[in-house]
Amino acid sequence: MRAFADLLDRLIYTRSRNAKLRLIGDYLRATRDPDRGWALAALTGTLDLPAVKPALIRALIQERVDPVLFGLSRDFVGDTAETVALLWPAPPVPADAAAPLHLSQVIQRLAGITRSDAPAVLAEMLDQLDPDERYALLKLATGELRVGVSARLAKTALAQAFGLDVDAVEEVWHGIAPPFAPLFDWAEGRGEQPTAQNIPVFRPFMLAHPLEESQVSLEDYAAEWKWDGIRVQLVHVAGQTRLFSRAGDDITHSFPEIAGAFTTPSVLDGELLVKGTAQGTTLDDGAGAASFNALQQRLGRKAVSAKTLAEYPAFVRVYDMLYDGSEDVRDLPWSARRARLENVVAALDPDRFDLSALIEAEDFAALEEIRAEARNAAIEGVMLKRRDSPYVAGRRVGLWYKWKRDPLTADCVLMYAQRGSGKRSSFYSDFTFGCWTEAGELLPVGKAYFGFTDEELKWLDRYVRNHTTKRFGPVREVEKALVLEVAFDSIHMSKRHKSGLAMRFPRISRIRTDKPAHEADTIVGLTKLVS
Structure with missing residues (x-):
């Protein structure tokens, strides 16, 4: 786990695509089978460990740490796995006294447990690890690495590390199960190139x-x-x-x-x-x-x-x-x-x-x-x-x-905000906005977390902090005074939303400080745009 945890830590703080390719390639060359194959499965999203759910992780930490402290810490950090990794109490036996856990051991054990056994097994593993390794374990178990690596980039790193054609790797990828032993045999000259003659495999689009x-x-x-x-x-x-x-x-x-x-x-x-x-x-x-x-x-x-x-x-x-x-x-x-x-x-x-x-x-x-x-x-x-x-x-x-086609736009009123994840965890960057009913009630019509510049994000974050009226855990309700011009591809009727509407690909295109909130668009007006 130590090498995999170090890889994730470096990937999180590396922005350069070429640097990420080198980091993954170096790891794949230096790591033995089957650990490197399981790591590649995790990076490409082909690993499924269904027994571990976020609710289980929250329950484990709240048994060991004051739930209020955990809630406040989670709100500040912005990521459950990182918060739990840092707050997890020191085990009765120091981590360095236990035998080190290998990535393949962790995956094989988590893959073979039931949901009823998962709490005890996961807690035992967390007790054996240091904070960085705990973070890697929890991200691995929930399938939410979020280290800025796409499946294509990970496959490209494999290809570059061993001098393979990335399209040839893609060609047979879905016909080979993790930990991808035939791929590494081919990469290191121990086996023939895998083919897809009699296997229904995916080809890159x-x-x-x-x-x-x-x-x-x-x-x-x-x-x-x-x-x-x-x-x-x-x-x-x-x-x-x-x-x-x-x-x-x-x-x-x-x-x-x-x-x-x-x-x-x-x-x-x-x-x-x-x-x-x-x-x-x-x-x-x-x-x-x-x-x-x-x-x-x-x-x-x-x-x-x-x-x-x-x-x-x-x-x-x-x-x-x-x-x-x-x-x-x-x-x-x-x-x-x-x-x-x-x-x-x-x-x-x-x-x-x-x-x-x-x-x-x-x-x-x-x-x-x-x-x-x-x-x-x-x-x-x-x-x-x-x-x-x-x-x-x-x-x-x-x-x-x-x-x-050109997007549609609507002037909406900011209603709620929530902190983002990863590098946005310190900012309120997820915004819920609404439009007016004929009775003068403001109903949510969408949520957006992109479309604005970095400077506009800082401005919106300050606005949320200075105009908060209520708090619901990590969510802040704000004064209904700021108008946002929202662009969206289309809008449809929806029984799941109180407003009866659902926007397709909404994004914030402009902050309308020049427009009073009561002049924002109405539900009736948006309904006329339904396609």
Whole structure:
């Protein structure tokens, strides 16, 4: 645990991407199996230890420390794991007198315990560790490392450390279970390169750059709608079907009707959506897709009831192809892949799959006008794809562009604030805001924690501290006097919120000190923007 704790500590205080790559690479080269494999699993988010929950950790510390002291300390520190690691009382036997815990021992023990055994086991481990190691253990156990390392960066560090191709690592990643022994055997020359011939594995998605200038020609680029669902990869090989999210997570179990309907050997790229006839949604004129709000009713479910399947029927709008049968077609130009895709989609179940239509426009000016008029619940904007582009992993300049529709805005009143996490733990940076009802009541309509500059964050933090009217644990209620201009992509009806509304991607775009609170927008006005 000592080496892993040191790695996390250094990563937290390192901002440079290249420095983080070196730190992870040095750790992977210096650490023995299987510890380094488990560390890589933790850094890439592929480690699951379900027996340990945040509530368990809070209960353990409150048995040993005054709960009021813990609450005040947690509010000041801004992170439960760090607070517990620092407050945990010294064990009866000094930590250096006990045998050191190895990372693999910790994971194997936590992975094999029940929830009833977890408190005693976790407490015993915490007694054997120093504060840095306790912090690493608690972050590991809850799956919330938050050290500024993405899964892609960790895989890149592995590739650079051993001279591998990162795309080749990505290609087989989801076909190899932690602690990734075949990967390290390949990396150090003890084994052959793993392949994915008979395994339904995830391939890295091709991504788009934001379009900053209207300097592309429709002679060179095809245009289609950017759908507001979640990106998915459909894989069928050797009689097995898998659905992968953009992050490479296996979400097959959440959408069994899609997996069951996809039996064509191929790998397809598309957008997972809910049909526009779903309960409580607005039918999309002709395209058949409901808003993202409807799709949220399906996300994250391990078991899907018959009622949910009926009320929120899912389908995939397909727009690219990586494999046609066993043939890798990623090197073909987009136009050739599109022709093949049209033939494949035509043979799929039309209730579960359709083809993302191309937008017909004479020139870029006409396309800009079409985009400006698009306020459909399921449309985020426009995609522009170079007709001769291969399908390449990641973002490559000049190949694909995303041109999002302009955001909506509303003037809202700041209601509550909460401290952030990590480097924002000293600032009130999570803001809840609301709009007025016809009766003059202020109801929350959204929450945002980005969109402002560092200087604006400091100003908002001072405002919260100087205008607090009530406290609810870590949350402060403030005087209802500050207006914030909030930008958001769309707004939808929601039964889960008192206001009946839910914003999509809200962010604070401007602090309106020039506007009195009573002139902020109303719930009725926001309802007119529902798509």
